[in-house]
Amino acid sequence: MQALYKFVFILCTCEIFLQSCSPVVVPYKESFMKETIEKNKIIFSDGMTSTLREWPSPNPQAIILALHGFNDYSYAFELPGQYWQKHNITVYSFDQRGFGETPNRGLWANQKRMIQDVVEITNLIKQKHSDLPVYLLGESMGGALASLVASSDYNQQFTGFILISPAFWSNKDFNIFENAAFWIATHTVPWYAATGEGFEVHPSDNIEMLIEFSQDDLVIKETRLDAVHGLVTLMDQAFNTIPKMKGKILVLYGEEEDILPSKTVKKNIKRLAKYQSKSSPSIMTMGLYPKGYHMLLRDMGGNSVANDVQAWIFNQHLAHLPSKADQEIIAKYPLIERYSVPPNSAEIK
Secondary structure (H helix, E strand, O other), X not given: OXXXXXXXXXHHHHHHHHHHOOOOEEOOOOOOOOOXXXXXXXXXXXXXXXXXXXXXXXXXXXXXXXXXXXXXXXXXXXXXXXXXXXOXXXXXXXXXXXXXXXXXXXXXXXXXXXXHHHHHHHHHHHHHOOOOOEEEEEEOHHHHHHHHHHOXXXXXXXXXXXXEOOOOOOOOOOOHHHHHXXXXXXXXXXXXXXXXXXXXXXXXXXXXXXXXXXXXXXXXXXXXXXXXXXXXXXXXXXXXXXXHOOEEEEEEEEOOOOOOOXXXXXXXXXXXXXXXXXXXXXXXXXXXXXXXXXXXXXXXXXXXXXXXXXXXXXXXXXXXXXXXXXXXXXHHOHHHHHOOOOOOOOOOO
């Protein structure tokens, strides 16, 4: 763990430096064209081009737009995408700014522009699938961004929101940058080494996937500190926006989560539960997987998580998630039962 503490010290020192000189953020660029899709690319209204991936279902009954996590890219949804396309769900994902094959790779993008990208690609999806419900799914950092959309006026564009291991993290937490260093450390070393060497973190139990992930050149291995600064800011805003989220929302965590510290996950779950009440503007279902890790959809039990998602989407009278993950979270956090409602209540306040 000495290497981790050294990393923490360096990060905290650099954070002080960042406070005295502005972190590099790719500035907002005004729109000058209409967003469009060309083959496997999306061109946004400011001219930026990004890779667009699609897992088309032969008979789609719903659409998922999936937002990847920090340092990851759109290929993150290859495994669940294959599952959902066989279960009447077409999935889209794109490389968010600063990640994957986008320009300015490694630099943190303007947050307003990141949200606008989601809105623009959703408009294009709705043009193509005008008769189908569209759900916004976010994993980790993507979950934080999706929560900001859910709390904005854009939330009406979506039938529901699916937050997988969402990165909610208040900067009021003690040693926030020490914890952030731990988070980022998992993205700066090959993750397959986490089984015994380097940092002792386990983002998933799917070792074959982790090896492939660690060898993927499009996954960022060296993280800029100003990108860390942007991520921490986003996580804090997402935590604070929890009470403002509106609509039908599914939140899923793994009990083996150790990328987000356990105390942070516990705090997130309690805050989510507090606002899941009859007076809340959202209808929220929460689930906990006893053998689930941070990368829930890519775990060895990822199909069970993907199945819960599709069941939640299609069954309007679902008493419980098929995996019983909603019961697992109540068993571990009894507070939730006070606010709990069936996974698909008929009415959203």
